[in-house]
Amino acid sequence: MAALVALGGLLNWNSTVIREASRIGNYGKIIELARTHRRMTQAQLGEACGLSQSAISRLEKRGVGPYAMDVLLRVSQHLNIPAVLLGLADPAAQARIETENVERRQFLGAAAAVALSPALAVVTGPTDDAEQQANALRLATTSYRRLDGSTPSRELSEAVRSHLRLVQGLVGAAPTDAHRIRLAAVASEVASLNGWLAWDMGDHGSARSFYGAAIKAARAGANPLLAAYQAGSLAQFEAHAGNGVQALSLAKRARNLLEPGFPVVADAWLSSIEALGHAASGDQRSADRALTRSRAAIQTNVDGEPPPWPWVFTLDEAKVAGFRVTCGAKLGLSRWILDSAGPVLTTGHAKQRALLMLDIAAGHLSAGRIEAAFAIATQALDIGLQYRSGRIVERGRALRRSFTTSSAPKVVREFDERMHDVHL
Template sequence: MIEEAGFSHAGLARRVDQLGLEHGLDLRYDKTSVTRWLRGQQPRGATPALIAEVFTRRLGRRLTAQDLGLDACAPVYAGLEFAETPQEAVDIVASMWRKDNGPQSELRRIAFTPAGLVVPSRDWLIGRTDERVARDGSTLARPDTATGPPSGSATSAAITGAPAPGAPGASPGSPLRGPAPGVPGAPTARSTAGTTGTAPTIGRVPIQSRRPPVAVEPPYTDPARESRPTLRVGRGDIAAIRAVGDLFRALDHAYGGGHARQALVRYLESEAEPMLRGRYGEQIGRALFGAVADLTRLAGWTSFDIAAHGLAQRYFVQALRLSQAAGDRALGGYVLVTMSQQAVHLGHGREAVQLARVAQQGVGTAVPPVVQSLMHAAEARGHGLLGDVRSCTTALVRAERALAAARTGDELPSWARYFDEAQLSDEFAHCYRDLQQWRTAAQHAEKSLRLRSPAYARSRIFCRLVLATARLGMGDLDEACTMATDALRAAGEMRSARSLEYVRDFHRRLTPYRGSPVARAFEETARQAGVI
């Protein structure tokens, strides 16, 4: 594998150290460390997953720690897999729903991983819609009875009589290298002449379709689920899922993501999963995957709003994969826009721009003007964060032109109906705030607040704090603090960590004015509210 990737021992160690820094880890590996790994020493902690990501980036295909012969000790990339089949995608996301439903879910503490954005967005862009998603009698066999246990597993060894990896009599090997060639138990390959010979083992990677998802429960492990009668999914079920999505979207806008997020995840586990594992034809199946993809994206969005950023990222990736099974490129593009918005919030401007551009490239012009507009606006936000005035302005102009081309009565997916003139003005205000063009930012924020419905209470809080920041930049300290205080009180009524982060951002910008009575009054109000 090292030879295939073209790494020296020192080069591999250096790249693992660099990737570790992206995750706040000071690893300090060197060429001696790599030599130890090749001799069989297992790296600890998150390192196996980091090594796998280094090889993934170099070779351009997703590799796991298990593929390299390493123990996956930490779920750094768990949930970020872009599944190869629709049913593998169901297994991954259903496992996430179940784990997320616990009161002390570890998933909510997983860190956001910028490196985990690359492979899913690329696979979505170049991938094709799955040929088949229908589930009838011929597709409901359990994987372990239909195809047998995975080769190389302990179960396989018991059946075939071959020793399992690591068992007495198993062939010697080491991480990154595989079993030693020419010894009993080493894998063999068919030669071009049709004879059997010893296969080269350095650089061999298990067939991707056989790899298990990282840190995800195997499918069909719950006896209670197996005992349920198989559901026949119909159009009424799809309509119900979409209605649930509209309900939770409205709750999120009005009260924050923390208000009903857990109920949404429970619905996905208790209602959506049995449908995905039920019986349906091709047309109903596509619609089902699309409806569940939309709800899974919303589960990610509400997780994002409570600052569970790693969990949100993983829900977004799985929603992206489900949208591909649905054959819904527009929805997939919107998921990427959502990922771009999260990247902006976390300060990753470059990644935000890339995600928005992948979305645009993936959908082309085959989407309504409103959808095109929101994609250009997402790109503009990334440029604004990077301070790129020219690129930001260009993207905003494209967004404005696209929205102007929309017509009353255009058929829109439910997830795009929020994007109107008020929302576009809000995007303008955020961009110009980031570019420190305060007067222009204030004008667009004021316009957005005039047009914005009270139903979008959280968005109004964001915009009021953007306006307060713009007023502060213009030198109007009293007005800025008055606006921010009003927004602070409204944020206290929301279950939204992002709302409080906007308040804290304004508080940080008050640093040069801390001696002012009005600034001290705002700080005291924020402290009493527990925001700072």
């Protein structure tokens, strides 16, 4: 514990132990450290937060999630744990707290610096209503984004659309330019989440509209890095939709928005999206080169710095391998798919894992392994039906259309029966 205590006996929120626990999602460890530092028992903390001693014990021993966000919020408020450390707020939103009461020009300069600042900043608390409002709205967005991993998009969609209307209304009514800039960045995040949900439901027209709104709001928020992220997100959507030329054009636009000194994750991520665009255009050589650039960029991050907002994930070699699997599926290269299949199925996001499973199934089918292909595809389809994901179901249909034979094996007939259940 001594290594965690700074001058004056205060807990050092930027210590290696706490930063690592936050990075991997072991929030119970952080809570335990904060509780013991304040010399509180589990029973005392539980009583203060309306929980039992055993509930606090389970919370601290949970390890790498999942965690109930309402519980985390109560505990973080009582122990004064920075919300960002428990995944309850965006790192950049917390860092921007220190930019209060500055002129507009100073604020605009800080916005770009915030996107490149360390992910874990010590939080002193909001100092005015404008920042409190932006933080509250961003916290709600973060909660919806976390729910996406375990909730059907159709159940989330209306709530998230209402959230976007609320934020957009507040942007229009903002009393100052600085207030409007803060809220525009939040609106960009919410619009992007709406685009993701529409995409998952198979509503491509709405997805494009929401991603376009996200780009526009990011520009209004005077945040070039956020605008680049949203343009890259739309590029990724178009690449998956088979529009390679448009995807590459959007990826180029995203790169043009980046300012000098942009983070490594931006370069690696955009290179992977460019690979998808080339694959959608049938250009194997260019796709391979882009994936090589992406891996090389990741390897330059020797210090393992956490990704800056708006990226909320660490882009590592396993994720680049996932891009390679998807490129292989688009290019019909079973070798690319099967060589990279091992590390890509570790994602905890069920819907994303199902999509990768369908790409791997395509690789087995290209290699003539029909039984393996449809066994994996059936597992993926079951996930799609569980979450009522139109995107997963349509990918399953595309895989089935690619296999034509007069006498389908039993595993294919079982897949067809599950697909038939979609309409029931």
